Amino acid sequence: MDQLVDVILPCLDEAQALPGVLRALPPGFRPLVVDNGSRDGTPDVAAGLGARVVHEARKGYGAAVHAGLEAATTDVVAFLDADGSLDPAELPGMVALLDGGTGNADLVAGRRRPQGRGAWPWHARAGNAAISALLRRRGVPVHDIAPVRVARRTALLDLGVADRAFGYPLELLVRAGAAGWRITEVDVAYRPRTGGRSKVSGSVRGTVRAARDMAGVLR
Numbered sequence: 525m526d527q528l529v530d531v532i533l534p535c536l537d538e539a540q541a542l543p544g545v546l547r548a549l550p551p552g553f554r555p556l557v558v559d560n561g562s563r564d565g566t567p568d569v570a571a572g573l574g575a576r577v578v579h580e581a582r583k584g585y586g587a588a589v590h591a592g593l594e595a596a597t598t599d600v601v602a603f604l605d606a607d608g609s610l611d612p613a614e615l616p617g618m619v620a621l622l623d624g625g626t627g628n629a630d631l632v633a634g635r636r637r638p639q640g641r642g643a644w645p646w647h648a649r650a651g652n653a654a655i656s657a658l659l660r661r662r663g664v665p666v667h668d669i670a671p672v673r674v675a676r677r678t679a680l681l682d683l684g685v686a687d688r689a690f691g692y693p694l695e696l697l698v699r700a701g702a703a704g705w706r707i708t709e710v711d712v713a714y715r716p717r718t719g720g721r722s723k724v725s726g727s728v729r730g731t732v733r734a735a736r737d738m739a740g741v742l743r
Contacts, residue, residue, distance in 0.1 A: 527599065529619060529674070530556045532592030533575075533606040534585055539564040541608040541718040546573045548612045553602065558592040560584070586692025590685065596677050605671040608718030609643065610634070614710075618674045621708050629708035630679065631700050634672035636714035643716045655694065664701035666709050669693050679705075 531553050535542065539562070546555050555575035559567045560583060567577045580591035589603060600622065602615050614634065621627035638644040656667050671693065683699040685692060700707060 527552065529553050529600050529602055529615070530592075530596035530598040530677075531602045531604055531612070531615065532589060532596060533557045533604055534560060534588035534592065535562060535566050535570070535606045536560045536588075537562045537564045537566060538606040539566045539569045542566060542569055542606050543573060544608050544718055545604070545606050545612060546570070546575055550613060550616050553612065553615055554598070556592050556596055557606070558588040558595075560588040582688060584689040584692075586685070586688040586690070586695075589692055590688065593677065593680055599676055599678075600674060601677045601680070602674045603672060609715050610636075610672050611713055611715070614672065614712045615674065618672075618710060621710065622674065622676070623706070627708060628706060630705040631673060631675045631697075631707045633666055633668070633697070633707060633709050634670040634712035635666070635668040635709045636670050637711050639713045639715045641716075643714050659694075659697060659701070662698070662701060664697050665707055666697060668709070669697065670712070672712055 529552060531549060533545065533555055535557055542557070549555055555570070556578065557567070557570035557575045558578045558580050560580050567579070570577050578591055578595045580588045593601060600619055602619070604610055604612060604615070618632040618634070619625065621629050621632045623630060636644065652669055655669055659666055683696065683703065685695050685699060687695045
């Protein structure tokens with residue numbers, strides 16, 4: 525791969541899983557860890573492994589992701605959860621599908637395919653399926669509001685995504701669809717996380733909170 529890609533990794537207490545994720549990043553994919561108030565030493569772990577660390581004081585998945593987007597310096601950026609559930613080895617193939625590579629997409633989004641028991645609890649999968657169906661009715665061709673995606677940094681900033689909570693990835697897709705972006709969805713393996721409990725799918729309460737944030741985007 526000839527170009528550098530900043531990989532934005534929003535983190536809240538991911539010290540256990542983060543080393544494996546960072547070590548698995550392919551050559552040319554540069555980690556940008558956005559710490560969102562961790563208390564388990566996540567920033568020190570990231571810095572010790574050579575990652576660039578950005579601190580975002582405002583709580584929320586969207587706040588962390590957007591802070592990373594603003595701090596990134598590469599033309600193409602990737603977003604990836606730092607909990608070990610997604611394989612960084614998927615990223616080069618996704619980047620290749622962008623316009624200018626082997627494909628013609630403006631945004632490449634992952635569609636999670638669970639690998640192993642407990643990778644994706646029923647309540648999280650059901651909520652995701654319902655919201656994705658609403659998106660398809662709007663003409664956005666996705667089946668998952670996945671936490672792994674790649675696109676060009678300037679174009680993403682120009683979308684003007686405003687949500688700073690769990691509705692961020694959904695609003696990104698809504699705005700991209702409205703802007704006429706060519707969106708390609710690809711299957712990605714989704715494994716049980718390697719540390720801690722998910723802030724979203726780890727409990728029914730977390731899933732409901734995320735669904736509430738996303739529902740606000742669709743109003």
